[in-house]
Amino acid sequence: MTAADQPHTLDLRDESRPRMAALAGVQQREEGQTLELLFAEEPSLLMQAVALMMRNRFHWEVAEADHGTWRVRVVDRDAVEPDSLTELLSRDHERLDRLFAIALQHANKGEVDAALPLVESCYQGLRRHIYCENDVLAPHFGIPEESPHGDPTNTMLHEHDNILQELAEIREMASLGEAADASMIAALMGILSGGLAKHEGREEQNLFPQWDAALRREPAPGLLERAKGILNGAEDDRLPE
Ligand SMILES: [Fe+2]
Ligand SMILES: [Fe+2]
The missing domain is CATH 3.30.110.40 (TusA-like domain)
Known part of the structure; x- marks a missing residue:
């Protein structure tokens, strides 16, 4: 020792x-x-x-x-292996944030070629992550009827649409090669990175602890393992376009 x-x-x-x-x-x-x-x-x-x-x-x-x-x-x-949804999903947030931050550094320096593969990885990672949250976890734990006071599950679902759409636009712009506008890409990435951090913080503070508490009350064998698999690409054939 x-x-x-x-x-x-x-x-x-x-x-x-x-x-x-x-x-x-x-x-x-x-x-x-x-x-x-x-x-x-x-x-x-x-x-x-x-x-x-x-x-x-x-x-x-x-x-x-x-x-x-x-x-x-x-x-x-x-x-240690993640032993709760909070740990699993928070770690994935952090991993995606790191990738996105490096991509943004490249974009800030005008290096769109270097940013593009990282943006692609983020896009793929976010599609898996959001599929897991939207299509597996939210239905398992229940999606409340629309509530005027911003229920955390509904807020999450709404934000996902915006996040994926914004990232898809950035990805499209970055894939233009020589014609890509690096400063515009960097500006959009800066805005998205702030929005993403807020979104992730809300999930980590409100939603994931609720899900983990529900799992302690009513265990769902295999759910955590399934979520791990999804983040690693096990259900890529089911990701929505
Ligand atoms: Fe999310
Ligand atoms: Fe998340």
Whole structure:
């Protein structure tokens, strides 16, 4: 075991504000490091809140509960397989965001040729992701009747149409080669990237936790595995055009 493998332990049992202390500890954790947090009370809700504040950028689990002490283990998110829809879909958001950000950097430099394959990957990734959310998960958990106060599922479905359409336009413009207008492409990508981030944040904060809570109440064997498969291309023949 190397020094980096040694868990770093933070004892928060006497903390008056354990949530803030846990957040600070997780923020200071270095990549690859295992952090252990000790709590005097059951910490699941507190850790869910910390995870939300950090957009689920780490994996946590209650490793041990004994004699009034709860031991929570925090590791890199990629060190474990996603075990909830929130983790799976948030990771895919982050992966798509990274691809899109690199494509945007190229477009900003006028390098449309270099941006195009990344835009294509984003487009394919988003079609899979949106198919999974629209055609598999939303019907499974139920799509409420249109509500005037912006139900999260209806909001999501509506935003997907816009996102895919905007990305399709960018893709079309970028595929013009020499004739492509890099500054226009970069401007449109900048706008879409802001819209995408808001959309993803809303899903991660409102919708996915609702879905995961529903799954805890009523498990659906195979659903998470199916969603993983879809993101990896297992149902590409069923993606809507
Ligand atoms: Fe979405
Ligand atoms: Fe999403």
